[in-house]
Amino acid sequence: MHPDSSLQIESKLPWVGTTIFSVMSALAREHNALNLSQGFPNFDCPDELKDLVTHYMAQGYNQYAPMAGAPPLLEQLARKAHSLYGAQLDAQQEITITAGATQALFTAITAFVKTGDEVILIEPAYDSYRPAVELAGGRPVIYELGLPDYQIDWDQFADLISPRTRMIIVNSPHNPSGRVFSPADLKALQQLIRNTNILLLSDEVYEHLTYDGQFHQSVLRYPDLYQRSLAVFSFGKTFHNTGWKLGCCIAPPALTAEFRKVHQFNVFSVSTPMQYALADYLKQPDNYLQLAGFYQQKRDAFLEVLQNSRFRPLPCQGTYFQSADYSAISDEPDTEFAKRMTVEHGLAVIPVSVFYSSLRDEKVVRFCFAKTEDVLKKAGEILVTI
Numbered sequence: 001m002h003p004d005s006s007l008q009i010e011s012k013l014p015w016v017g018t019t020i021f022s023v024m025s026a027l028a029r030e031h032n033a034l035n036l037s038q039g040f041p042n043f044d045c046p047d048e049l050k051d052l053v054t055h056y057m058a059q060g061y062n063q064y065a066p067m068a069g070a071p072p073l074l075e076q077l078a079r080k081a082h083s084l085y086g087a088q089l090d091a092q093q094e095i096t097i098t099a100g101a102t103q104a105l106f107t108a109i110t111a112f113v114k115t116g117d118e119v120i121l122i123e124p125a126y127d128s129y130r131p132a133v134e135l136a137g138g139r140p141v142i143y144e145l146g147l148p149d150y151q152i153d154w155d156q157f158a159d160l161i162s163p164r165t166r167m168i169i170v171n172s173p174h175n176p177s178g179r180v181f182s183p184a185d186l187k188a189l190q191q192l193i194r195n196t197n198i199l200l201l202s203d204e205v206y207e208h209l210t211y212d213g214q215f216h217q218s219v220l221r222y223p224d225l226y227q228r229s230l231a232v233f234s235f236g237k238t239f240h241n242t243g244w245k246l247g248c249c250i251a252p253p254a255l256t257a258e259f260r261k262v263h264q265f266n267v268f269s270v271s272t273p274m275q276y277a278l279a280d281y282l283k284q285p286d287n288y289l290q291l292a293g294f295y296q297q298k299r300d301a302f303l304e305v306l307q308n309s310r311f312r313p314l315p316c317q318g319t320y321f322q323s324a325d326y327s328a329i330s331d332e333p334d335t336e337f338a339k340r341m342t343v344e345h346g347l348a349v350i351p352v353s354v355f356y357s358s359l360r361d362e363k364v365v366r367f368c369f370a371k372t373e374d375v376l377k378k379a380g381e382i383l384v385t386i
């Protein structure tokens, strides 16, 4: 069909193409490559959880859930936040169940960012933040992290704050670097925005994936900070079911009320049987407490594999991503290198430059190690040949 020439499409996101996660997973499929690019496990979620969904479907839990979420799930999440982070939450007024973390982030940004507002993003960053800010009419202000350790210098960071700053978006454990906030980071942040009108959007989807004895520094642990925060979580990361697209947003009542004004017209509510199933499954804390040990083993197995290669692994304190510097192998741009790894070597990875607005290329690629042992071993066999 010929396009109608009277139709002028003026893109609201002219600089945006297809997300790297779709691009690399498609390339991996096309070339039958091992897919260590997009972040998802290659193993299934627990049978017990699937059986619970089936149970609730059979019991007739198939109509709209309440807009904010199924009450038992809200209750279980409030309990969990109390036992892990000491937070005293009102389940009904402070927790909203969303269609994954991506929707929670989008809804939070849409609810609070107005035309001309500045939003500070820390890059490299998950790729949904900046388009969401721009669609809301906001202006992204970028703080760049980089080699060797992706540390934030909070004094430098403070220089980015202006009277127009409406929101700061942070992410710990951090995708893609694997860096984890320390208590000092949270305290610096708390100090920085105390007595301002700045909101904090805290992406905590990897809350359970911290290694080497580190504890996740949730904003829920810091009552002062929490008063001006929206914290976002994802069940997909915690229970190996990224395809269910379920998550939540936790925020004080006044912020949650604004969040829900958008949420109700954005999705209204999300899958009913899955919410009831998750509520039951959350009753056993071991179901999420054992995750750190489970993934730390995979990280260590993957690090061992990398040791025999020419890739130089960067520190990974959390998430299920391991980044590595490939500058000893090639000086190609990372996007080209990632494509060549997929097409010629049969191993798909993510080039880290795509997480920067500036496309800063430090010759780093990201591997997802949420994979079974055999896949990690096969990856190792390929990596030593590159």
Ligand code: PMP
Binding pocket: 039, 099, 100, 101, 102, 103, 126, 171, 175, 203, 205, 233, 234, 235, 236, 237, 242, 245, 246, 247
């Ligand atoms: N934030 C970060 C940092 C992520 O890596 C991801 C990817 N899973 C998300 C948010 C989105 O999570 P969800 O799949 O629940 O939308």
Ligand code: GLN
Binding pocket: 019, 021, 022, 037, 038, 039, 040, 175
């Ligand atoms: N967060 C996942 C990653 O970083 C992918 C999410 C997505 O595909 N949208 O790989």
